[in-house]
Amino acid sequence: MIRWSGMDILETLEELVDPKHTLLLLWDFAENVAGKTFNAKTMVQQTAKLLDAARARQLRICYSYQNNMYLVGDTGAPTVRMRMKRANRPVAEILKVPEPVGLSPRPKIMDAVMPRDDEIILEKFAPNAFLGTCFEWWLKKFGVKTIILTGVNVATGISGTAREAINLGYYAVVVRDCVGTSSKEDYDVALAAMDRLFDVVTADDIIDVWKRTSTGA
Numbered sequence: 001m002i003r004w005s006g007m008d009i010l011e012t013l014e015e016l017v018d019p020k021h022t023l024l025l026l027w028d029f030a031e032n033v034a035g036k037t038f039n040a041k042t043m044v045q046q047t048a049k050l051l052d053a054a055r056a057r058q059l060r061i062c063y064s065y066q067n068n069m070y071l072v073g074d075t076g077a078p079t080v081r082m083r084m085k086r087a088n089r090p091v092a093e094i095l096k097v098p099e100p101v102g103l104s105p106r107p108k109i110m111d112a113v114m115p116r117d118d119e120i121i122l123e124k125f126a127p128n129a130f131l132g133t134c135f136e137w138w139l140k141k142f143g144v145k146t147i148i149l150t151g152v153n154v155a156t157g158i159s160g161t162a163r164e165a166i167n168l169g170y171y172a173v174v175v176r177d178c179v180g181t182s183s184k185e186d187y188d189v190a191l192a193a194m195d196r197l198f199d200v201v202t203a204d205d206i207i208d209v210w211k212r213t214s215t216g217a
C-alpha cells in the first residue's frame with residue numbers, strides 16, 4: 001500500500017483482492033444471455049471455479065439479473081439506438097422488430113453459478129450496477145473497497161459498472177476469462193480499452209493470490 005496525499009492507495013493484486021474488503025459480482029449469468037456468448041463454455045467454467053474459491057474465503061457474493069423489462073423496447077430510446085449500433089444495423093431497422101407486449105420472462109441463472117440463499121441478488125435496469133439499484137448500499141454495509149467483475153456483457157454492463165465504481169471511489173478488477181460478449185471482436189475491443197484503465201486479470205491470477213496468502217507463502 002502506498003500512502004500519498006492523505007490517501008492509502010492499494011498497490012498489489014494481493015492488496016486489491018483481499019477477501020476482507022472484496023466483493024465478487026456475477027453480472028447477468030442468465031441462461032438466455034450468458035449461454036449465447038462466443039466463449040460461454042470457458043467463461044462459465046472459470047467463473048464457477050472463481051466462485052468456489054471466493055466462497056471458500058468468505059467473500060461477499062452479489063448477482064445481478066435483468067428485470068423483466070424488454071432489453072429493446074422498455075429501456076428507452078437511447079438504449080434502442082445503442083443496441084442497434086452495437087449490432088451494426090441502421091436505427092430504422094428497429095421498425096422490423098415487433099413491439100414488445102407485456103413483461104418478458106424472468107431470467108434463470110445458469111446452474112453452474114447458481115446463487116446460494118445467503119448471497120445478494122440485485123434486479124438491474126441498465127448496463128450499470130449502481131444505476132437504479134441498492135448495490136452501493138450493500139458495498140457500504142460490508143465495507144467493500146474492491147469489486148471483482150465477471151459476466152455479460154463485457155462491452156456494456158461490465159464496462160459501465162467498472163467505470164462507475166472508479167468514479168464512486170471503489171477499485172474495479174475485471175476477470176478476463178470470466179467475462180463475455182457475442183463476438184470475439186467485441187470482446188477484444190472491450191478488454192483492450194479496459195486494460196488501459198482497470199486491473200484486468202485471469203481467474204487463476206486471483207485464485208493463486210488467495211492460495212498464497214492463505215498459506216502464508
